[in-house]
Structure formats: C-alpha cells, structure tokens
Amino acid sequence: MNDFPSFPPRFVFGAATAAFQIEGATGEDGRGLSIWDTFARRPGAVLGGDTGDVACDHYHRYRDDIALLKELGVRSYRFSVSWPRVQPTGAGPANTAGLDFYERVVDGLLEAGIEPAVTLYHWDLPQALEEQGGWRHRDTAYRFADYARLVADRLADRVPRWITLNEPWCSAFLGYGNGLHAPGAREGTPALAAAHHLLVAHGLSVPVLREAGAREVGITLNLDHVVPATGAPDDVAAALRAETQRNLLWTEPLFKGRYPDSEDDTWEELIRRQLFRRSGDLDIISAPLDFLGINYYTPSVVRNAPHREPDPLARTADDNRFEGVGMPEARHTAVGWPVAPHTLHELLVSLGRRYGDALPPVYLTENGSAEDDVPASDGAVHDAERIAYLDGHLRAVAAAIADGVDVRGYYVWSLLDNFEWAYGYSKRFGLVYVDYATQRRVPKDSFHWYRALISART
C-alpha cells in the first residue's frame, strides 16, 4: 500500500511539455525559424550538436502522446504554442496550418477529458524578430500581444488556463546575459531591457487574453530559493543581489507595480544607463492575474564574489557579485542540481508571507528531475530516484498548503524525455522514456507511480 501525500479535493495534477522540446517538424506546414533553430546550429552551443528538427516527433505523434496522458490520468496538460508556427516571421496574419495543429491538440485533449493549459511563449522567438533586436527591442512586446490575440481568438473558448511567458528570467539572462541559451548574446543593459520588455509583453497580453474569453490568466516564473552560504553580512548581501535578479525583478513589478528597492545594489552602473523603462509601464505589467505559475527544481546557495568583469561598460547583466557554492551534502540529479525538497516549502511560505493578499493562487507549473535512465533487461525503466524526488516535492507542496499557501495544482516536468535546451537530448526528465532512434515511448516506473497517486484520490 502506497503512502501518498494528501491534497485538497480539487487539486489539479498535470504534466508539462514545451513546443520546441518535443514537436520536431521544424520545416513543416509553413513554420518559420525560431531563435532555437538558429542557436542549435551554432557550433558548440548545444551539446552533441543536437537540434530540434525531429525531437520527439510530437507534431506527428500527438495522438499517441494524448493517449499516454489519458492513461496517466492527469486532469490538465500544460504545453506551449510555437510562435513561429503561428506567425512565421513574428508579424502579420496567422499561418492557418499552425493554428490548426494546436486546435487538433486541444480538441484531442478535451476528448480525452484533459484540460489544456497553454503557454504562449516557451522561448522560441521567431528568428525574424531577433534580427530586428529581439527582446532588447520594445516592439517585440507589441508583436507578442498581437500573436497572443491570434492564438486566443482561435482557442480561448476551449482552453481555460493561459500562461503568457515561461521563465522570463531565462529568456533575459541566459538569452542576452550569459549567452547559454538562444539567441546566445552576452550583454549588459540590453539584457535588462529584455527583462523589462518581456514583462511589458506579458502585461499587454493579459487584457487581450481576457477579451478573447480566457478564464484563468497567469505567468510562469522560475523563482529561486536563495540561501546565503554563511551568515556573514557580505554573503547575506550577495544573496539579496541574487534574489533581486532571480525573483524580485519579476515579482515586485507584477504584484507591487514597482521595481525592487535593492536594484541599484544589484546592477550599479547598468541601472544608470537604462533608458527603456517608460512611465505607465508598471501599470501595464501589474495587471491583476488569476494565478502565478512557479517552476521549481533546486535551491541556490550563494556567496559574495567580485565582478568577473572589472570594466562596468563591458559587464554583462548576470555579473552581479555573487557565485553559487553548491550543496555538497545533497544528492544531485543528472544535471548536477542538488535535491532539497524542503526548500520548495520554504519558498512558497516566504512568498505567501512577502505578498500576502497580493499573491494570486499558485500552480507549480514545472517540477521534476533528470536521471540517468536506461531501460533494464525487463524492458522497463526503474527510476526510483525520480519517484523519490517527485514524492519529496509533492510533500513540500502539501506542507505549504497546510501552512496556508493557496497552491492549486502541480505539473510534472515532463511527460516525455525531450530536447533539454543546451544539453540537447543528453538529459532525460520524462515520466515516459523516449527511444530517439525509433521514437518508441516507454512509461517509466515514475509514470506508474504518478498514475497510482492520482488514481488513489478518485
């Protein structure tokens, strides 16, 4: 008899994916190029030179994948729409074939009794927009609102839950700060402009989604639980700089309509050079939301460090005087992330404390672990460590609910093994193993465990 953590009756169990990571078919039915198509072709950018050209071939196999979701028993499935499939150059009328694909997915889910949850932007910016400046450029925010309208006009009558952006921190600071993600730029002020324009894009699209009939509108942030390495004042200040960049830069404008007080200390010179924030923007950004999506994987332990680049004019926006020290005592997943589920409980409780009534209901929109999965001689994938990871984090969510945080649901990352960005196909996060040579799907032990957890409640 399994001893599962317990949740309120209406709690939503789900699973998540993202377009570029699973769809493949990058050249089909009029899809335009995305920044990830371009970035993946840059030598050395993605491990093994992997691309999204085929991925999990979900574009052709979505019916099988919906059948897997049905077998899993999830109430909701979070997936993303590829902007360049819908608007190949990021502007102008919709590519009907692109919208048709997502309509087939939505209708397939509804037929299977699964609620669709759509993310509009999970990092695949149309390449044509990047060539005009990408997120450094304010116009991209207006383009995003137009794109949101095209998708919502087609699907909002059937999709109850909408997520504007996935993890804008990654788009701004991995995309334009340290260059580890597409478009691979290493910049200072432009990365901060990207952060701001992403927030404006989000804010502009909220009323658009509501007008089209979306019932629940939110944004997904990758909030961090930042722990100072020691109690020394320098380390505590470094932790605040990390928290400013990772969390407060996003949550303060969204929930308080202001930029964080600690910003000057975080960016010093960079902040003085910014010209991109306009009056009225914070009102746009702080449009009330129905929920906050949080993606959580691992905590950060940080200590004080000097700037890596002494010249303030040459400094990138991620260079703000802290460095990670790791958690040697914890187990580490296959991507090297320490496993510390109690930190998810702490994050949720501290958010609740900081924002009180200004914090909307929360969904964990991603949580999961990469493990070195290998099919065993019996053909199954015995991923006991993933089960322990999921169990620990679900218990942390249950504890936060017991402590009064309004968490409404939890989506496992991910349904399938998939293209893990700069790691290519080398890291497996799925509940379902994908044999990329044959595209055969093998539900792992964690799939059966999650299924049992869900069905034990119904």
Ligand code: FCB
């Ligand atoms: C998150 C991303 C998701 C996936 C997981 C492991 O940052 O949103 O696409 O790559 O990490």
